[in-house]
Amino acid sequence: MAQTPSSMLxxxxxxxxxxxxxxxxxxxxxxxxxxxxxVLVMFLCNHCPYVIHIRNALAALTREFQxxxxxxxxxxxxxxxxxxxxxPEKMVEEKALAxxxxxxxxxxxxxxxxxxxxxxxxxxxxxxxxxxxxYRGQFDDSRxxxxxxxxxxxxxxxxxxxxxxxxxxxxxIPSLGCNIKWKAGNExxx
Numbered sequence: 001m002a003q004t005p006s007s008m009l010x011x012x013x014x015x016x017x018x019x020x021x022x023x024x025x026x027x028x029x030x031x032x033x034x035x036x037x038x039v040l041v042m043f044l045c046n047h048c049p050y051v052i053h054i055r056n057a058l059a060a061l062t063r064e065f066q067x068x069x070x071x072x073x074x075x076x077x078x079x080x081x082x083x084x085x086x087x088p089e090k091m092v093e094e095k096a097l098a099x100x101x102x103x104x105x106x107x108x109x110x111x112x113x114x115x116x117x118x119x120x121x122x123x124x125x126x127x128x129x130x131x132x133x134x135y136r137g138q139f140d141d142s143r144x145x146x147x148x149x150x151x152x153x154x155x156x157x158x159x160x161x162x163x164x165x166x167x168x169x170x171x172x173i174p175s176l177g178c179n180i181k182w183k184a185g186n187e188x189x190x
Contacts, residue, residue: 003176003177004119004120004176004177004178004179005119005120005174005175005176006119006120006123006124006136006137006138006174006175006176007117007118007119007188007190008136008137008172008174009116009117009125009133009136010133011132011133011134011136011168011170012132012133013132013133014131014132014133015030015034015039015041015125015127015131015132015133016030016112016115016116017029017030017031018030018107018112018115020075020105020106020107020112021088021105021106022103022104022105022106023088023091023092023095023103023104023106028073028103028105030073030131033071033073034071034127034131036129037069037070037071037129038069038070038071038126038127038128038129038162038163039070039071039072039073039126039127039131040062040065040070040071040072040073040124040125040126040127040159041073041075041116041124041125041126041127042058042072042073042074042075042122042123042124042125043074043075043076043077043113043116043118043120043121043122043123043124043180044074044075044076044104044121044122045076045077045078045083045086045121045178045180045181046076046085046086046090046091046093046094047083047085047086048121048122048177048178049144049178050120050121050122050143050144050176050177050178051121051122051177051178052144053142053143053144053150054122054139054140054142054150054152055098055100056098056099056150057139057150057151057152058098058100058122058139058152059098059099059100059101061152061155061156061159062100062101062102063101065159065163066101066102068159068163069163070159070162070163072102073102073103073104073105074100074102074103074104074105075104075105075106075107075112075113075118076091076104076105076106076107077107077110077112077113077118077180078121078180078181079110079181079182079183080106080108081183082181082183083181086181088106091104091106110180110182110183110186113180114186114188117188117190118180119179119180119188119190120175120176120177120178120179120180121177121178121180122139122175122177123136123175123177123180124136124137124138124139124155124175126155126158126159126162128162129162134158134161134162134168135155135158135161135162135168135172136172136174136175137154137155137158137172137173137174137175138154138155138173138174138175138176139152139154139155139175140152140153140154140155141153141154141173143176154172154173157169158172
């Protein structure tokens with residue numbers, strides 16, 4: 001299992017706009033969906049052991065914070081031709097299996113992943129009400145087979161701070177997971 005850390009996009013970066021299809025084929029756009037609301041953009045995939053390791057806790061945490069007004073969206077940017085387990089059809093199955101209630105979008109061109117400088121799955125990007133990046137980092141300290149409980153503590157603290165208009169910690173630990181499966185020619189240079 002190769003480990004790839006987040007690229008740690010600069011705090012304060014404005015959320016890049018995007019419009020992508022969800023698992024029903026409908027397009028979901030950052031604007032107007034998230035206008036004047038905090039937004040959590042997560043890069044996920046169906047087969048990554050790191051995502052599978054946290055998915056139950058992630059599903060519960062995202063349900064909780066959607067109810068508190070956070071706009072939450074998951075994006076799969078993996079090359080589905082070479083990794084068919086990440087195809088849009090398999091995304092429908094994964095969404096149901098995991099219990100995700102957020103839109104799960106497919107970034108076929110990988111241009112959104114490149115705009116966000118996403119590097120791994122899972123990779124989390126939390127933006128405030130003005131859509132400036134305030135958190136990019138890990139879900140928690142748990143990794144497959146490291147014995148640490150899955151709590152979502154780091155992401156929870158960041159979400160709570162956004163909901164309560166409090167400052168974020170500047171000590172943010174990169175997420176760690178499987179690298180995004182890039183199409184030939186799309187490999188990032190960040």
